Amino acid sequence: MPPTPQPLDYLPHLPPKRDYGIGVVGAGSIARAGHLPAYRSAGFNVVGIYDADTAKSEALAAEFSTVSFPSLEALLESPDVAVVDIATPTISHPPLVEAAVAAGKHVLCQKPLTYDIAKAESMVRDAADAGVRLAVNQNGRWDQAFRSVYALKQRGDLGDLTYVQIDRVGPLRWELWPWLWDRPRVLIVEDAIHFLDVVRFILGEPEWLFAAGFHAGDERIKGETSAVITLAWPDGAHGLLLNHAGIWDDDTHATYRFEGTAGVAKGELGVFYNFPYGREDTLAYRSERYDAAWIAPELQGKWIPDALVGPMAELFTAIHEDREPMNSGADNLRTLYLVEAAYDSISEGRAIRPRTPQGQ
Ligand SMILES: NC(=O)c1ccc[n+]([C@@H]2O[C@H](COP(=O)([O-])OP(=O)(O)OC[C@H]3O[C@@H](n4cnc5c(N)ncnc54)[C@H](O)[C@@H]3O)[C@@H](O)[C@H]2O)c1
Incomplete structure (x- = not known):
């Protein structure tokens, strides 16, 4: 009999002192x-x-x-x-x-x-x-689905991660952020930054990044509204982050997939449906450890507000x-270096090795 999977540790750990x-x-x-x-x-x-x-x-x-x-x-x-x-x-x-x-x-x-x-x-x-x-x-590091994937990886259910794909397509509610309309850079620095930070959190520091980005959407926006980012890690793992804020809502979707040598986890990111109210994420995973049967725990809470605890x-x-x-x-500088690498890649049309903090 394979072992029964334990519940996933994905809810925020409340601090020992709460009254700051x-x-x-x-x-x-x-x-x-x-x-x-x-x-x-x-x-x-x-x-x-x-x-x-x-x-x-x-x-x-x-x-x-x-x-x-x-x-x-x-x-x-x-x-x-x-x-x-x-x-x-x-x-x-x-x-x-x-x-x-x-x-x-x-x-x-x-x-x-x-x-x-x-x-x-x-x-x-x-x-x-x-x-x-x-x-x-x-x-995003406390998003219920991404935290669950992190927990799965930490306890070895996925083995060594080999592939990640995050795929978000659908219009964004630009009317909420008029302060973004005239910015020369928009989608990667404000939205795909969540994905860049999450993949760092789960897979570690990527070695190479190649990005394509352009304006493909709402005329109020001056910067890029569509971006495709390819990442490669030193151990050979690689990933694809798709973020397309087009104008058509017939196929609005936001999915993720993390694949490893021992298992796979996938599901939907609820926040991108009916933002900012969203809905719960979904998760389905399978692992050699449990005879590769699909397991689909129901996740409690949403990106907004619960992942802000x-x-x-x-x-x-x-x-x-x-x-x-x-x-x-200090940790976040590395996420900002990935953002910078993505824009450099777009303007230079080549793969970029992201900057690292001084002395590392
Ligand atoms: N983590 C997430 O999931 C998430 C989601 C949405 C927005 N954000 C981020 O949150 C920030 C705010 O976004 P928002 O959607 O709430 O914007 P918003 O425009 O709805 O609200 C911003 C508020 O800040 C006030 N303000 C502006 N300048 C100020 C200043 N100097 N001092 C005091 N108040 C000032 C404005 O009057 C306004 O009420 C942005 O950085 C955005 O990227 C994060």
């Missing part, structure tokens, strides 16, 4: 649909919210029974705020991170940390010099244990 005060900056769609509901469900302590648009800040604070700070300074001066949680448009991340770090606060910043690699490197240095933790909200829980645990979080700014 959170000051949320940004009261937009992800704060409202994701951050605040996630923190409420995890029992985290939201001290207050600040948004440059006071009416939005006050409305969200009222909805979640917290206070609205009148200014960023008021939030940063509050001794009750230990962690500044940044959920504003990407262009505003660097000055907000810098102000929070200068005020001696730990920071969780939404992805992408910044559009500017040199700035990302200096933010990481500043946080280290100030003795505070800087983490990035790459919550993990990044903050990990930061809290790291603060408590006085270590770097696994979603640290």
Whole structure:
């Protein structure tokens, strides 16, 4: 008889200390649909919210029974705020991170940390010099399906991974992000970055990357709306990330497949159906360990809001244990280097060996 598979360890591990005060900056769609509901469900302590648009800040604070700070300074001066949680448009991340770090606060910043690699490197240095933790909200690492694949790999059910494919096709809700419309770079840095970060998390650091990207969609958008990224790892594993935000919704789908020498895992990514509400991911896997029979556990929770508990829980645990979080700014530099490599590959028409942190 083959062994019965144990339940998968995919739900976020709650921190030993949960009452660090959170000051949320940004009261937009992800704060409202994701951050605040996630923190409420995890029992985290939201001290207050600040948004440059006071009416939005006050409305969200009222909805979640917290206070609205009148200014960023008021939030940063509050001794009750230990962690500044940044959920504003990407262009505003660097000055907000810098102000929070200068005020001696730990920071969780939404992805992408910044559009500017040199700035990302200096933010990481500043946080280290100030003795505070800087983490990035790459919550795909806590997506229920991707975490399950990670757990399967960790316990050996998939063997050595040989192939990954993530395939997302369908229009995006560009009306939610007018601040993206004029950006020269869009889809890879804002959306495919999740896939790049997740494959690093599960397979490690890729050695080569080749990307094609172009504008194939909504006329409001100036940057690329379609991207195909091919990756190769040093051990020969390879992968294909497809992200096509076209204009036709007749075949909207978002699937993943991770194949290894001992098993395979595949399913759907629920967040991309009816964003931002989405639906639960699906998972089916089979492994030599269980006579290759298909196993399809039902996954609890959704990308938004549930996968937003993990990044903050990990930061809290790291603060408590006085270590770097696994979603640290320093770790995230490598994800940003992959983003940069993808754009370099598109403009130069060749495969790129992604940059590595200095000295590695
Ligand atoms: N991890 C995920 O799954 C996920 C999903 C969606 C968005 N995001 C990221 O979250 C961030 C916010 O996205 P969103 O969809 O909520 O945007 P949004 O436009 O809905 O909200 C942004 C809010 O920030 C406020 N704001 C702008 N500049 C500010 C400043 N300097 N100080 C204070 N408030 C400011 C705006 O008034 C607005 O209320 C982006 O970085 C985006 O990439 C992540």
